[in-house]
Amino acid sequence: MKLVDMLKIEHPIIQAPMAGVTTPEFVAASSDFGVLGSIGAGYLSAEETQKFIQEVKKRTERTFAVNLFVPEDEQLDQELFREAYEALQPIGEKLGMPFWKVLLSTSQFEQQIDVIIQEKVQVCSFTFGLPKSNDVKRLKEAEIKLIGTATSVEEAVVVEQAGLDAVVVQGSEAGGHRGSFIGMPLVPLNELLQDVASAVSIPIIAAGGISDAARMNQMLEYGAEAVQIGTALLATQESGAHPLYKRAVLHAEADYTVLTDTFSGKLARGIQNQFIKMMENKPIAPYPVQNDLTKKIRSDAAKQGKPEFMSMWAGEHVHKTEEGTVEEILQKFID
């Protein structure tokens, strides 16, 4: 079956799930346009995930996806935790908080899957790894279509072998976190897509730096059945990105993004700023602990209007991002 038919969409486009950025209005506007809207539920509790799904359902009758972060087993190293906290203190001081409380997050992945089944969501996508075979089984029994994320041929093959229905191949140009789960490969999309296309037979979705119709069509020629678009939609009216984040995106130039693990402990692409520069070569706790350590810094920076200490994830083609509604931006990919 063709991917657009499997996902019940008109156009071969997936609105990238973007945890912290997607709002019910954003997802519903994408689905209403005829692409696959996706809820970035990675940082949500099961209860928040359910509420979000219900808010989207109030706004659209169309298909949408929920995206989950596959949890990792990370042992907390107390010594590294202390060092990473201390390394962040100069930034805390700049925000008027030399000390702050750190709440360690816990994943509610299994309960989120329960919610997805209960709410009869039609598509579920994953990043940072693969769900366990039992979860794949129960989602499939509920007739939910499953999409994995891969950043190498090896990962794409594993996604296919796990029985998922489609795979997002994420090139090194992509904004946000790397979806990698076997090492940390950094392969540009052209090369990755063509290599994955000859290695798997499930439908492929190309992601990373797709900012116009010409690039999208090229990806479809190279073997993708759809594209996943994140950064191009970041500054839309419906996007939940902070106004200063949207401004930084709209003012960015071609070489403004870098790959960094300083905010979360996991490599991600975002707009270079003072936080990243100050944390260069400093001790960083592994994901998700570093993310918990920097949470208060990031939220206080947003409250105080200081983008120099916020994480502003964006892809290499950020300079091409324009203002508009979700509908106006998506229309440019179709014309």
Ligand SMILES: Cc1cc2nc3c(=O)[nH]c(=O)nc-3n(C[C@H](O)[C@H](O)[C@H](O)COP(=O)(O)O)c2cc1C
């Ligand atoms: C702000 C932001 C947040 C993101 N959050 C997620 C996420 O929660 N889950 C996910 O699978 N991918 C996430 N991504 C990655 C996208 O799925 C996709 O790979 C990427 O946006 C494609 O590259 P582009 O941004 O150049 O379009 C995020 C990307 C951005 C820019």
